[in-house]
Amino acid sequence: MSVLAIDAGTTGVTALVVTEDGRIEARGYEEFAQHFPEPGWVEHNPEDIWQATLSACATALAAASATPACVGITNQRETAVLWDRRTLAAPRRAIVWQDRRTAAICEDLRARGHEPRVSELTGLRLDPYFTASKLAWIAAHDPRAWQGVTSGQVAVGTVDSYLIARLTAGAQHVTDPSNASRTLLYGLSSGTWEPELCELFGVPEAALPSIVPNFGPLGRTDPGAFLGLDLPISGVAGDQQAALFGQTCYGVGEVKCTYGTGSFILTNTGTEIVRSRAGLLTTVAWQAPSGERTYALEGSIFVTGAAVQWLRDGLGLIGTAAESEAVARTVRDSGGVVFVPALTGLGAPHWDPRARGLITGITRGTTRAHLVRATLEAIAFEVRDVVEVMTDGAPVLKADGGASGNDLLMQLQADQLGTAVERPVIQETTALGAAFLAGLGAGVWGSRDELRKTWQLDRRFEPGGRDDEAYERWRAAVELASTHPS
Numbered sequence: 001m002s003v004l005a006i007d008a009g010t011t012g013v014t015a016l017v018v019t020e021d022g023r024i025e026a027r028g029y030e031e032f033a034q035h036f037p038e039p040g041w042v043e044h045n046p047e048d049i050w051q052a053t054l055s056a057c058a059t060a061l062a063a064a065s066a067t068p069a070c071v072g073i074t075n076q077r078e079t080a081v082l083w084d085r086r087t088l089a090a091p092r093r094a095i096v097w098q099d100r101r102t103a104a105i106c107e108d109l110r111a112r113g114h115e116p117r118v119s120e121l122t123g124l125r126l127d128p129y130f131t132a133s134k135l136a137w138i139a140a141h142d143p144r145a146w147q148g149v150t151s152g153q154v155a156v157g158t159v160d161s162y163l164i165a166r167l168t169a170g171a172q173h174v175t176d177p178s179n180a181s182r183t184l185l186y187g188l189s190s191g192t193w194e195p196e197l198c199e200l201f202g203v204p205e206a207a208l209p210s211i212v213p214n215f216g217p218l219g220r221t222d223p224g225a226f227l228g229l230d231l232p233i234s235g236v237a238g239d240q241q242a243a244l245f246g247q248t249c250y251g252v253g254e255v256k257c258t259y260g261t262g263s264f265i266l267t268n269t270g271t272e273i274v275r276s277r278a279g280l281l282t283t284v285a286w287q288a289p290s291g292e293r294t295y296a297l298e299g300s301i302f303v304t305g306a307a308v309q310w311l312r313d314g315l316g317l318i319g320t321a322a323e324s325e326a327v328a329r330t331v332r333d334s335g336g337v338v339f340v341p342a343l344t345g346l347g348a349p350h351w352d353p354r355a356r357g358l359i360t361g362i363t364r365g366t367t368r369a370h371l372v373r374a375t376l377e378a379i380a381f382e383v384r385d386v387v388e389v390m391t392d393g394a395p396v397l398k399a400d401g402g403a404s405g406n407d408l409l410m411q412l413q414a415d416q417l418g419t420a421v422e423r424p425v426i427q428e429t430t431a432l433g434a435a436f437l438a439g440l441g442a443g444v445w446g447s448r449d450e451l452r453k454t455w456q457l458d459r460r461f462e463p464g465g466r467d468d469e470a471y472e473r474w475r476a477a478v479e480l481a482s483t484h485p486s
Contacts, residue, residue: 001068001069001439002020002025002066002068003017003018003070003071003438003439003444004017004060004068004231004438005018005071005074005431005432005435005438006056006057006071006072006434007074007075007431007434008053008073008074008076008160009076009261009430010076010098011034012029012032012056013029013049013053013055014028014029014056014428015053015057015059015060015061016428016431016432016435017060017061018431018432018439020444021454022426022451022454022456024428025064026061026063028056028057028058028061029056030052030053031052032051032052033045035093040099041095041099042098042344043093043095043096043099044079045093046081046090046162047090050162050166057226058227067231069231069442069444070231070233070234070438070439070441070444071167071231071233071234071235072234072235072436072441073163073167073233073434073438074160074238074239074431075238076159077097077178077179077239078131078158079134079158080134081157082138082149083155085155088165088169091154092138094159094162100344101137102128102134102137106126106127106133106353107126109126109200110126114126117196121188121189121197122184122185122186122187122194122197123273123282124181124182124282125351127351128345129300129302129347130182130184131182131183131184132183132185132197132201132203133184135201136203149207150204155173155209156208156209157175157208157209158179158182158183158238160175160179160236161179164219164233166225166226167219167222168220168221168222168233169224169225171220171222172218172219172233174210174219175209175211176211176286177191178214178238178242178283178284178286179237180193180284181284182238182283184201185197185198185201185203185208186211186284188295189273191211191287191291213288213291214286214437215234215235215440216289217234218233218234218235219232219233220232233438234437234438234439234441235436235437235440235441237434239260239264240264241283241284241285241296242430242431242432242437243258243400243429243433244256244285244296245285245433246426246432246434247424247429247433248451248452248455249266249267249398250268251268253267254398255267255268255391255397256400256429257383257398257399257400258399258400258401258404258430259305259409260304260401260402260403261303261304261306262301262303262304262305262347263305263382263383263403265298265299265383265386265390265397266285266297266299267296268296269294269295269296269297270294270295271292271293272295273295276389279299279348280348280386281298282295282296283296283297283298299347299349299385299386299389299390300347300348301347301386302343302344303341303342303343304382305321305401305402305403307339307375307378307379308376311371318372322406324376324406325376325407325408325409327372328369328372328375328408330369331367331370333467334371334373334374335361335365335366335370336473337360337361337366337370337373337374338360338361338374338470338473339377340357340358340474340478340480341378342355342356342358343357346478348386349386349389350385350478352482357481358480359371360480376408376409376412377474378474379403380409380412380413381471383413383417384417384471395419396422397413397419397421397422398423399421399422399423400427400430401427404427405423407459407461410423410459414462415463415465416466417463418463418466420460421461422459422460422461423457423459424455424458425456425458426456436451
């Protein structure tokens, strides 16, 4: 038996066919367009996401030896999507998680004293990152689209619920707790949409999806809508929680970091809701069909891999992202250059949406190699910022995502953390987590113990000497990049 996993990311959709022994049998990938109407704004056309999903899945299925037993979904989180319940057409572009246009809305709510109560209910903070402020912005600035929401004609959700609606030809309007807990509308303790929060942000609760467990029978694909297939949809989770599941971090205290467009560090806190006073988020990791919820602490860093992409596309310093390692290895260190990649503000643990990128320490001797190495160092520093306030010292950090294939970055990370970094054979653990959840929900795997046995180590990076002087330069540069230096 096998499982089809759909990973609807920020820049494209990946489809994997995962076998019962945890191998990737087939793969498909399709990019979709990014839209930047104004500085700090990021939008996607939902139809583009759907067409990319169909294309990626068709490619993967064509190379598979048999039809998969079930479908799992994982997705970019926090992105606000609207679609017509009958036609499934989107009345406007989606507002992407990276979008910062709602900073003023969040600042106003904070000034009115709402943040403590919002944080108490949700485990989050008032930041443009999350979905609810995006919906409030649409209500204020796109009344025609919002009129459909208030009338009941238009549904509201995140990318997971949009894709499930498309896969089921509109039969299901659902989401799961891992995605719901990123909206600022979900109560961590209640496990439901909070009327108080819906009222605060002006979102009709009736427009929101029903909340279902992360695995089990969640719906069926419609053959007319989805490549002629009638399959159970039996697993769904937001991308970072899916990666935690795919890395088999099922024990309390286990930590993973996904190095993608941004970097996201999660630690499993079990059935306990653990609150952070150091800028970390409390979130649902997953919920079993029994109703038992597993929680996590999360540090969200908005720009890491995207900084390497900027070196490539914005500055033309490298030809490919993979080239960054070879270029950075041509110098011993960054030569005192520090790059703070606050290209869309600063996330955890600083949380400054108005911070902007900064490069310091440039001299006449600075070369492109120094700047490329400073970019890799910045990723390691950003992750250290989070891990140091998240744990008392995790024995190991499990690394995944595209940039985890960079051996120099992984060694820099181990050195900065003073702890081992383990990279699995399958680094696409976001999609793997979706496959694991779906397979667990459909009986492909009988237990998490079975899933643990499929995890295979590719390489372990042991910590060497830690350059604390370079880290102190980093901390000083972050203060300069911040609009609210302490």
